[in-house]
Amino acid sequence: MSTLPSEQTVSGAPAQPAEQGRAVEQPATLANGQARPPAVIEARGLCKRYGQHWAVRDLDLVIHEGEIFGLLGPNGAGKTTTILMLLGLTDPTTGTVRVLGHDPWREPLAVKASVGYLPENVGFYDDMTGRQNLMYTARLNGLPDAVAKERVQSLLEAVGLAHAADRPVRVYSRGMRQRLGLADVLVKSPRVVILDEPTLGIDPAGIREILDLIARLAREERVTILISSHLLHQVQQICHRVGIFVGGRLIAHGSVAELSQKLAGGAPLVVDVEVEPKEDARRARDLLAGLEGVSSVDADPKTGRLQVGCSRDVRAKIARTLLEHGVDLVGLGLHTYGLDDIYHRYFQGGDAGEQREPVAGARPA
Known part of the structure; x- marks a missing residue:
């Protein structure tokens, strides 16, 4: 895929603070001292x-x-x-x-x-080629022909459609239409x-x-x-x-x-622990709850698994404590929450239309 045609280059992506529920007033500068983007x-x-x-x-x-x-x-x-x-x-x-x-x-x-908008279902003139559709959009936006031709060619290359630019859109697959739609959105910069x-x-x-x-x-x-x-x-x-x-x-x-981090109850780290026999999960919970650096312990005696919220990596301390008290440790590792975990936390039970209990630390807008 070719380089996108651009008019200016500014490096770096904005760092964003935590925001839950209602938006909050944000400081004028970022943590690194740079001015916050407008x-x-x-x-x-x-x-x-x-x-x-x-x-x-x-x-x-x-x-x-x-x-x-x-x-x-x-x-x-x-x-x-x-x-x-x-x-x-x-x-x-x-x-x-x-x-x-x-x-x-x-x-x-x-x-x-x-503002450019790409809807889920993109509409084009099917008897026109991909290039012709983009040129039509460029002219509607007032681009001179010479500028439009260069812009359209660059965008066709950027979205991977240069090879099909002169085919009628009616023969395009769904994915090709999506690519053309993205190019169409970008024509007017x-x-x-x-x-x-x-x-x-x-x-x-x-x-x-x-x-x-x-x-x-x-x-x-x-x-x-x-x-x-x-x-x-x-x-x-x-x-x-x-x-x-x-x-x-x-x-x-x-x-x-x-x-x-909110899903973890505010603890920066979560350690996954598995013990045998499974019934020892409750005993392990009681042993680990008092450790320095541990903020929470959730145990499931049906699976023998625990999740330990902690302020720092205390895996070595967890292993030593369990072994010293005769609890067999069969699994130990840092837990990370992906967006799947976060998303489904809000929709437990499968009823998407009903508001669920928010993540710890969040409040409904």
Whole structure:
């Protein structure tokens, strides 16, 4: 995949603080002393009601320049309605939203000029070629033909479609249409890109290329990217922060590392322990609970497994304590929480429409 055409290069990705539930006022500088990138998307008390149904409730969220933010949640959680309000395609019932300083509902043209949107189902003129479709978009956005041709060719190469650029879109596969859709979004060099399931239908090798392209947009061109997806491992790979929607509410947001720490009950580390016989799990719990550096111990006597929350790596101390007290240790290792663990923590029981108990330390918006 070729290098993305760019107008400016700025290295580094924004570090983001932990944020749970409602957005909080953030300091003007990051932990490394650098100035925080400006806010690009701001929602304050944002609500949307359809009849008696609240699709979005009390959304407070700030997304900064050059940040990749992932929206997660089941169907009907409020993700799509939030995107529609950001695009000015539906008006809020209450609250405010600003995109690049503009009100999307009152200033739709100003927002559309700088925001690119890739919906889940992309539409093109099927009898036109991929190149012709992109040239059409370029002309609609006022690009001179010479500039448009160069831009279109660069984008076709960037999304891996140069070989199929002059074929009619009707012969494109679903994955090829997604690639073309991403190129189409980027034609006007948007400052904000909103992507709904951007890798749908793309093969594994192509997914890696698309994710690399998205990451490069944020890193090198400072494009702010909002991704709505159910593919958690992909979101985890590239997003600086994620937000989890349940029942129209944003109930937690932060980096995966920060949410993982909250899931661990605030302990920086969790150690997985397995003992035999399984019934010794309770005894092991009592032995380990008093160790220095241990903040919590959860035991399951049915499996013989324990999870030990601790402020530092105390595996050696755990092993020594159990062996000294005659408990047979058969497994010991550091536990890490992925986005799958975090996501499913909110949807235990399988009823995606019902709000679940939030991660420790979080509070509903």
